[in-house]
Amino acid sequence: MSAREGRAWVFGDGIDTDLLAPGYAMKKSPEALARHTLEAVDPQFAAHVRPGDMLVAGADLGIGSSREQAAISLKTLGVSAVIAKSFARIFYRNCMNIGLPAIQFDPAGRIHPGDNLRLDLAAGRLSNLATGKTWPVAALPPHLMTMIEQGGLMASLTARFAKPGAAAHPARPQGASHD
Amino acid sequence: MAATLVEKIMARAAGRDTVSPGDIVTIAVDLAMAHDSSGPRRWQARLEALGTGLWDPDRVVIVSDHYVPAVDAESAAILQVTREFARDYGVKNFYDMKGICHVILPENGHVKPGMVIAGGDSHTTNAGAFGAYAAGFGATDMTAIVATGETWTMVPETIRVDISGALGDGVTAKDIMLALCRDLGMGHHFKVIEYGGPCVDAMDMEGRTVLSNMAAELGAETGLIAPDETTLAHIRAHGGVVEDEAIQRWRSDPDAAYAKVFNLDASALSPQVAAPHSPANSADVGVHAGARIDQAYIGACVGAKLSDLRMAAAVLKGRKIAPGVRLLVAPASSRVTAAAAKDGTLEALVEAGAVVLASGCGACAGLGAGLLAAGEVCISSTNRNFKGRMGHKDASVYLGSPYTVAASALEGRIADPRPFLKTRRAAA
């Protein structure tokens, strides 16, 4: 898997799911919802984040709701990885499940807003190209690494079920109409 | 080898004799629960792509609670997808507009000790009060769970919270949790909290679910309470089946290893209020007393069960809320509404000036009736006060117990409920 590169968007502790995917915008399409990402703390973020950029945060990133849109919105905006001192469990799983790597790393004093970062998951390395520093990052458990490489949980489930015979299971019982 | 309760549950669900914290295991799920926001509308296309159907429709519970009743065409469409999914996939345990999912589960006997419950909602922890490993998952994880009946997990460490002493008048399980959010912090990710001690033993199941519900605010996977006679009696009274042996089987061994033990003396606790925008911003009610409010909200899975409505009624009965303040009450389920109508609770609330809303997540989720405008201030019996959660991002939400919310509605400012309860006692 190739390395990811992009600019750092740095936030503090306790960035919660209501900031990432506000309730008042939850009925909108994924693209429209994504435009509200983090607007309560940084109105510039959604408009200016570029594909490849990384979200960098302090402790407890993603605390709060189970809403997967918190992770999906970041991916929709092109964010290539999330890096935080610590992650809320459901948000961490959600990121991994949609193929957005979540890396536990304390950015304090090491990553500043706008720094260019390079994340090489396979090698387990994070580099700050602005300062020339490189750090090892903890290896992901093998099943998560495989899942990320496959593109997320749906992709790995598809690989698992797209075997001969799988198509014999109907998506829903007979007689159901749903057009 | 001595094991904690969660280790015993996970060993059983993983088909192993023992497990240890840090082990990555695949566990069988006993019950999958989802609501209208996180469930069918997110599962349907994915399940169709996979072609698996549901692994076991009888182990799936679906609840419409987030977008009820529909307020616009979009929410109506979400509810429609939910209904059609339940019908087409043969989900018999479908509760359409009957109440909030976490309250619906124990109300209908779905929860019992030792189970693994996966829910598409962060407060799935609520069912942990029954000695079940009940944890929240996002929509893709839930899709995989309803397709396969299993999921991976890392066996968590346990933090034991021992609560001694008796709660004083006007002090509740909610106040315990707000104090714990402050004292323990909200960062217990990938850990479980296990509550115990004389104060917990003395609580009824509604009080205990407040502890497990807000384990989510501590960041924990779930909030466990070992079952006792109170647990079994509650399950049986709600149509569930449970063996007496559950009490011996589903508890931590006396010499089990905890990551940490925290002791709290409930008798020393005052009512707590959490200031905007975090449950961890809590302090004794006196610190915030006098702060202006526009709205008082009694609602949510954590704060609008029958016992919660009764607390509010104990403060409000025979009194009127302050002019210029609105008090909204959204009972947690239709059964709660029916019971509150029968015992006079509803009458006390309405006569004091409360507006009764539909049972559902409503303003708590920022989706339904009772939202806030920019600059408005609310005190709420819900569990979360993150910025933007209950309406405009520039609104402010304080959290308190139903007693404290009711007292604040009477005064039009944040108020200590204890004087209202005392005068009542003196007059009686």
Ligand code: SF4
């Ligand atoms: S009432 Fe609030 S906390 Fe409870 S399930 Fe609904 S949105 Fe979540």
